[in-house]
Amino acid sequence: MKDCIVRMENIVKSFGSVRASRGVNLEVCPGEIHCLLGENGAGKTVLMSILYGLYQPDSGDIYYKNKKITIGSPKDAINLRIGMVHQHFMLVPTLTVAENIVLGQYPAWKVLSDMPAIQEKIYQLSKEFDLNVHPEALVQDLSVGEQQRVEILKALYHGADLLVLDEPTAVLTPQESEHLLSFLRELADKGLTILFITHKLEEVMQVSDRVTILRDGKAIATVNTSETNPRELARMMVGRDVLMELMKKEGESGEVIFSVRNLNVKDEKGLPAVKNLSLEVREREVVGIAGVSGNGQTELALALAGLVESQFDEIILNKHSLTQKDLSRLNHLGMAHIPEDRQKMGLILPFSVSENFIAETYRNEPFSKKGFLQFRTIKDYSNMLVKKFSIRVGDVDEAIANLSGGNQQKVVVARELDRRPKFLLVNQPTRGIDIGATEFVRQQILAERDAGSAILLISTDLEEIFALSDRILVMYEGRIMGEVPPDHNRVEEIGLMMAGKTEATA
Amino acid sequence: MDWANLRTRLTKMLRSVWSPFAAIPIALLLGALVLLAAGYNPITAYEAMWQGAFKDRTAFTEVLIKATPLMFIGVGLAVAFKCSIWNIGAEGQFYAGAVMATVTGIYLGDLPRLILIPLVLIMGTAGGALWGMLAAYLKNRFGASEVVTTIMLNYVAIYITGYLVTGPMIETKGLFPQTPKISEAAWLPRFLPPTRLHIGFIIAVLVAVLLYILIFKTSIGYTIRAVGINPIAARYAGINVKRNILLAMGISGGAAGLAGAVEVSAISYRLYQLISPGFGFDGIAVALLVNNNPLGVIFSSFLFGALRSGAEVMMMTAKVPSVLVSLIQGFVILSVVAFGVYRVTTVEKEE
Ligand SMILES: Nc1ncnc2c1ncn2[C@@H]1O[C@H](COP(=O)(O)OP(=O)(O)OP(=O)(O)O)[C@@H](O)[C@H]1O
Ligand SMILES: [Mg+2]
Numbered sequence: 001m002k003d004c005i006v007r008m009e010n011i012v013k014s015f016g017s018v019r020a021s022r023g024v025n026l027e028v029c030p031g032e033i034h035c036l037l038g039e040n041g042a043g044k045t046v047l048m049s050i051l052y053g054l055y056q057p058d059s060g061d062i063y064y065k066n067k068k069i070t071i072g073s074p075k076d077a078i079n080l081r082i083g084m085v086h087q088h089f090m091l092v093p094t095l096t097v098a099e100n101i102v103l104g105q106y107p108a109w110k111v112l113s114d115m116p117a118i119q120e121k122i123y124q125l126s127k128e129f130d131l132n133v134h135p136e137a138l139v140q141d142l143s144v145g146e147q148q149r150v151e152i153l154k155a156l157y158h159g160a161d162l163l164v165l166d167e168p169t170a171v172l173t174p175q176e177s178e179h180l181l182s183f184l185r186e187l188a189d190k191g192l193t194i195l196f197i198t199h200k201l202e203e204v205m206q207v208s209d210r211v212t213i214l215r216d217g218k219a220i221a222t223v224n225t226s227e228t229n230p231r232e233l234a235r236m237m238v239g240r241d242v243l244m245e246l247m248k249k250e251g252e253s254g255e256v257i258f259s260v261r262n263l264n265v266k267d268e269k270g271l272p273a274v275k276n277l278s279l280e281v282r283e284r285e286v287v288g289i290a291g292v293s294g295n296g297q298t299e300l301a302l303a304l305a306g307l308v309e310s311q312f313d314e315i316i317l318n319k320h321s322l323t324q325k326d327l328s329r330l331n332h333l334g335m336a337h338i339p340e341d342r343q344k345m346g347l348i349l350p351f352s353v354s355e356n357f358i359a360e361t362y363r364n365e366p367f368s369k370k371g372f373l374q375f376r377t378i379k380d381y382s383n384m385l386v387k388k389f390s391i392r393v394g395d396v397d398e399a400i401a402n403l404s405g406g407n408q409q410k411v412v413v414a415r416e417l418d419r420r421p422k423f424l425l426v427n428q429p430t431r432g433i434d435i436g437a438t439e440f441v442r443q444q445i446l447a448e449r450d451a452g453s454a455i456l457l458i459s460t461d462l463e464e465i466f467a468l469s470d471r472i473l474v475m476y477e478g479r480i481m482g483e484v485p486p487d488h489n490r491v492e493e494i495g496l497m498m499a500g501k502t503e504a505t506a
Numbered sequence: 507m508d509w510a511n512l513r514t515r516l517t518k519m520l521r522s523v524w525s526p527f528a529a530i531p532i533a534l535l536l537g538a539l540v541l542l543a544a545g546y547n548p549i550t551a552y553e554a555m556w557q558g559a560f561k562d563r564t565a566f567t568e569v570l571i572k573a574t575p576l577m578f579i580g581v582g583l584a585v586a587f588k589c590s591i592w593n594i595g596a597e598g599q600f601y602a603g604a605v606m607a608t609v610t611g612i613y614l615g616d617l618p619r620l621i622l623i624p625l626v627l628i629m630g631t632a633g634g635a636l637w638g639m640l641a642a643y644l645k646n647r648f649g650a651s652e653v654v655t656t657i658m659l660n661y662v663a664i665y666i667t668g669y670l671v672t673g674p675m676i677e678t679k680g681l682f683p684q685t686p687k688i689s690e691a692a693w694l695p696r697f698l699p700p701t702r703l704h705i706g707f708i709i710a711v712l713v714a715v716l717l718y719i720l721i722f723k724t725s726i727g728y729t730i731r732a733v734g735i736n737p738i739a740a741r742y743a744g745i746n747v748k749r750n751i752l753l754a755m756g757i758s759g760g761a762a763g764l765a766g767a768v769e770v771s772a773i774s775y776r777l778y779q780l781i782s783p784g785f786g787f788d789g790i791a792v793a794l795l796v797n798n799n800p801l802g803v804i805f806s807s808f809l810f811g812a813l814r815s816g817a818e819v820m821m822m823t824a825k826v827p828s829v830l831v832s833l834i835q836g837f838v839i840l841s842v843v844a845f846g847v848y849r850v851t852t853v854e855k856e857e
Contacts, residue, residue: 305742306741307738307741307742328741328744328746329744329746330744331743331744332744337742339742344736344738344739345738345739345742346739346742347736347739348732348735348736348739348740349735349736350735351731351732351735355728358728359732359739359743360743360744362725362728362729363725368724368725371724371725371726372723372724372725373723373724373725373728
């Protein structure tokens, strides 16, 4: 490529003993959508953070628009017209959209007087690109998808020529993802260059022009999307063949472990989100809840985890009838859960990796004896889990915030699965983890099932639901529309139910 | 772990311990400029200050005595702050402890020493703890911000003290607004006569060490820290957040109450309206200075004790007006905090 907008040459970056980039080369052409693909911890986020000025490389050169440059801070990057949407958003929740967009980029004494003009410009942009973002809304009131659009708008506002998106679709519903991808295509057609990180191979195939594969802090290949296929990409990324199909053993489900009768939950605004929902999960069974996100799945999970008040006629776990109070200590009664939002609910970020591993068991032997934490044991245990789940981490005493996004997710998954729960509530378990690890986590979930656990799986990813479930319940507007076996011939039926149509009305 | 790693860890640790102390020369330099501008000789002033703190054994023990209440309060606040509870009410909790200790020391004065002394300390701790837990209760029950309630409870405690020492508990002579002396059997032993150094200082160091162990080595401390950092994740993990808020405020208030009891039973032997010159507020700086590390509080409270002792002497011998003295103390606190912010941002950048 003679004519490239960005060229990164031999980028090296280490954190202590962790070598995140070991001489990466990357070339991106103007106007293309360029995907970065790689396992969790391969160094994708670090490389992009270097391009955005968040980290300084230990060595290596960056050429941008044919000039050698150094990017000292995000402010420099923005001035160079580079924009970035981060894997974990970096917005201030208590500020408005407009304030977030100009934060740090505007002389402080002029922000207030210029605010109407700023808001007008944002409004126009939002209309032009059909992003539906209100400049005066508070960021804390926005959904994840909306927050992401704010981040994109922020880049556009500052006139980005190059837009970096770090796993933007991990937090989106399939519908939102679809929308985002076509929007990115539109932007690229207008001449923007887009660098796009994802773990989803279909997305790579669908949207990108070229793909660069990172492995172990090195770029091992760049290929034209039209000349490759998912299987080859997976092999390059993981270094071996990845099973795209799981082996699901046929098994007899046993007696009912968990059941809910007539559960009602209200959402944050006080409107009913889960309505008279009843379900049961048996021993040795995965029950999948399919549905477009926003149809009460989040509230269902929060209620079962005891984090919001709910009304119900009966919840039975392991033959014990539970009260509202029991719900907040369910994990002492044999339940484990993998929450939807790892950073908000699953992890205590400034804590170390090993401290996070014991978040639920710290009080029990052998992790604590007579009230004293047993650091040796905790460390050995953590090292064991790190190995078993191949979590990429320098040292288990390191802060978990330093781990790559997918490796943080693996910590949560490892912790919950290792508790050998009787009942396991799983919400978007493979969000943000690479295909190799996804395969592994799904195998582990099935192994738990074969060992006798009752598992309730919530996922907006139909493929995941099909791969794991023994029975599929479809949720729409807080209700279960019906039950379907995981038979690929009945996808259409499920699709109709997800849209709120039952067989009778269809 | 390789050597480079070990070295960065060591330097990081050293830097976090020493930077507050490195800030002091800068503050003193600023202070010197002000003193010069106001027409005082900074060298004589500072010499007086140094003398005041370190001239001899007596001066030095006075520093330790001044550090004692700050140490109790500082470690207690460190625990609350670790749990992200912004307890601004150590002043009131100190008063609550002092009142309880005085009541015990006077009305149960006939008890034998071996029983009375522990009882006075326990009652003081209980008084402070309850005062602190009251704010925690209001927070848990009604969602009232502890910043507001603890400040209000400060006033309540101080006014109750004022009422007691001018009314029901005023000394029999009735000359001054103060209670009579507590029973001699309640006096804390002094161990380095003729100085006033008392075993309260040793208890304070012990409490600091114990709370350090509690916070960093036990499962209770784990919960307190987890709640402080991410209450949602803590709840998700099955931790009872409200109970921990109550506990942290109890510990925090209890330590401040103990400070009050020690002040009464070792120094003043009685209660009067202004028994605290603002220990509860200095304690906030003492804790924040060392990033709420209970062991660090031992050092930072010593620093503040020295500053207070030295300032008094500077006022008396170098005739520097008290406004200027407070100004210099303010400089010290500000520059230490500024250094702290600098430390936090640079260390984070490196990571
Ligand atoms: N601030 C940091 N301090 C220490 N190590 C870090 C830091 N940031 C990243 N690392 C390490 O660098 C490596 C690469 O991380 P990076 O976040 O780039 O991975 P990634 O490819 O984005 O993975 P994922 O798909 O999971 O997001 C990881 O091993 C990670 O633990
Ligand atoms: Mg990443």
